[in-house]
Amino acid sequence: MITADDFGLHPGVNEAVELAHRDGILGAASLMVGASAADDAVARARRLPGLRVGLHVVLADGPAVLPPSSIPALVDAQGRFGSAMARDGCRFFFLPHVRRQLAAEIRAQFEAFAATGLMLDHVNTHKHFHLHPTVLSLILRIGREFGLRAMRLPRETTAPLLLRPWLALLRRRLDRAGIAHNDYVVGIENSGGMDEAVLLAALARLPPGVGEIYLHPGVVSGAAVAPTMLGYRHADELAALLSPRVREALDRAAVRHGGFTDIFGAPGALASA
Numbered sequence: 133m134i135t136a137d138d139f140g141l142h143p144g145v146n147e148a149v150e151l152a153h154r155d156g157i158l159g160a161a162s163l164m165v166g167a168s169a170a171d172d173a174v175a176r177a178r179r180l181p182g183l184r185v186g187l188h189v190v191l192a193d194g195p196a197v198l199p200p201s202s203i204p205a206l207v208d209a210q211g212r213f214g215s216a217m218a219r220d221g222c223r224f225f226f227l228p229h230v231r232r233q234l235a236a237e238i239r240a241q242f243e244a245f246a247a248t249g250l251m252l253d254h255v256n257t258h259k260h261f262h263l264h265p266t267v268l269s270l271i272l273r274i275g276r277e278f279g280l281r282a283m284r285l286p287r288e289t290t291a292p293l294l295l296r297p298w299l300a301l302l303r304r305r306l307d308r309a310g311i312a313h314n315d316y317v318v319g320i321e322n323s324g325g326m327d328e329a330v331l332l333a334a335l336a337r338l339p340p341g342v343g344e345i346y347l348h349p350g351v352v353s354g355a356a357v358a359p360t361m362l363g364y365r366h367a368d369e370l371a372a373l374l375s376p377r378v379r380e381a382l383d384r385a386a387v388r389h390g391g392f393t394d395i396f397g398a399p400g401a402l403a404s405a
Contacts, residue, residue, distance in 0.1 A: 285303055
């Protein structure tokens, strides 16, 4: 699967997703429902029936859906989550009032996605926060009410040793819950730099199994998209998705591609895939 994160973050990201799907190899995108350009992203998705769209749950370094007055333990006065994920992860685990607010926000994001009328292809989280067991538990519990049947397993073959037990636990929990998932990802090590050369190299050495290659395309790059993405080369990633050489390499690899629905089957069949 070739996917794009941060759909809805910026009009330039949305334009890139549309271009990369219409004229390139992009099969799916993950929607940030609380972001400022989310409405534009949804409008584009509605005119692209082949684009699979999932929910990109934001619980760090991004906007919440609920107002600050409803989740004061989670966001600042502007309604944004911070980037201190280790600290916030401890608070999620140990503080019941924080967990209640977290559950409310996760539910609100699922509700916002459902209100778009788009089919829920998959769920993942901004900065892979569903590696946190509390976050994962809440997404699994709440998501089932909204048709959750597939999630991203952020397991790259070069994952650090310290992270591998968490990835193994995540995989076991997804399997026990009957949630379909990829076997590996490509995109973490070169996040923000998935240019043509990197993408061609990845396609030349795909491991066996179901893979997800995710990118951050845009018609503008770096801080023009978000202040925290200063070094990201969004435009280079878009160029990679539009590259004829990359398309030829994908065709030579002879793998099925699209979204999670295309790989694992229609929504009614995903749970048993």
